[in-house]
Amino acid sequence: MKKDMHQKREGFSSSIGVIAAVLGSAVGLGNIWKFPYVTGANGGAAFILVYLLCVALVGLPVMLAEHLIGRHTKSNAVGAFKKLEPRRPWFLVGGAGVLSAFLIMAFYTSVAGWVYAYIFKSAGGMLISTKPEDTSLVFTTLVSGVTEPLFWQIVVLLVTGTIIMAGVTKGIERVTKILMPILFILLIIIDIRSLTLPGAAEGLSFLFKPDFSKITVGVILAALGLAFFKLSVGMGAMITYGSYIDKNENLPKMAIKVALADTLVSLMAGIAIFPAVFAFGFKPDVGPKLLFVIIPTVFNSMPFGRIFMVFFFVLTAIAATGAMLSLLEVIIAYSTEQYQWTRRKATLLTILAIGLLGSTATLSNSILAQFTVFGKTFFDFYDFATSNVLLPVGGIFIALFVGWQWGHTNVKREMSNEGQLKNDGLVRVYMVLIKYVVPIAIVLVLLVGLKILQFE
């Protein structure tokens, strides 16, 4: 048993590896698909400002909280709470996190499947039109099918499952280390193209000129939910990754770097998309299909566009895959450590379960379209229930746990690497954030935001 535990606690092998993996979790479909369309649906710049506040004041402190208890306990999301408070039901917070991982994976693998499919569609010349109606049709045909989207969802699960089975260092770390720099370079290239389109200015002002009349409580809830989803916090993914982080790593510094880099990638995705949206006469509020319709039209209007488009979807696929690795790892770390399953068994059973649940998300664009939960299709329900409810609620409890239960002395010890780093002032500011600002802000937004939803 002891030996078993040691084998499982592989850990990331270098600082670069840690950043790559954590950033690999944060950067994903959230940046390239969700951030642009949610921003588009909520009025642009004013939404982004609220989002940035949510990241700085809520998302970042929760990320750090998760890293602190993850690294300290060297445990999965459930085990961490059990180790620190064996006699109280705090482990349920981790349990809700594992559930969230399943629910997010259900719709995330569906969208990732569309992205994988687009690699082949763009390479095979099925997306060569510069007319939005044509690219729109390709998308609608894909998602409203049955076997094609299910097939791609299964491919996604097999790919992520294979990497996860290879382990933390050889799987997760190795893959994310290659992906991140390439993704960044490609985004720069696409940004340049988008910015030089005639009519790009309108898109930029949509992104950067706030109109505060657009801010409602619904918008604030959307921004908070997106901040949680984006940074992969509120569900123990960062506890799990935290448990693989070396004890000499400067945790606050790393969390700040990750949050900044992640935000930068989101903004760069916005710059890639919105100038093109306006230049091609689209509406910014078309929802989830934004990426799948706009990006092909942009690429098709540039020299060597087809090659770039293939690259773009390859990289989006890899970014999505990096994020899914962390979602899967939440479940795998939990089941291997709490039930002593082998990594192989855990992975196979998990992807099977996600495949079944995920098919209901995928088919909610076709044969399950008329089935709704709280007035939402399965796809939308999994998305809403996690981003706007489970993750923020998880965030409240993680903050309360670290701020009030675990407390200042323990936080200080872990955050300063047992006194090696001199960051007392930072710890004090952090305690105020995690004890008061984070829980109060989330509770307020949830109360008002969810009540409003009942009236809508």
Ligand code: PFF
């Ligand atoms: N942060 C990922 C994204 O923005 O695509 C999504 C995600 C990954 C959410 C891992 C939650 C998580 F645990």
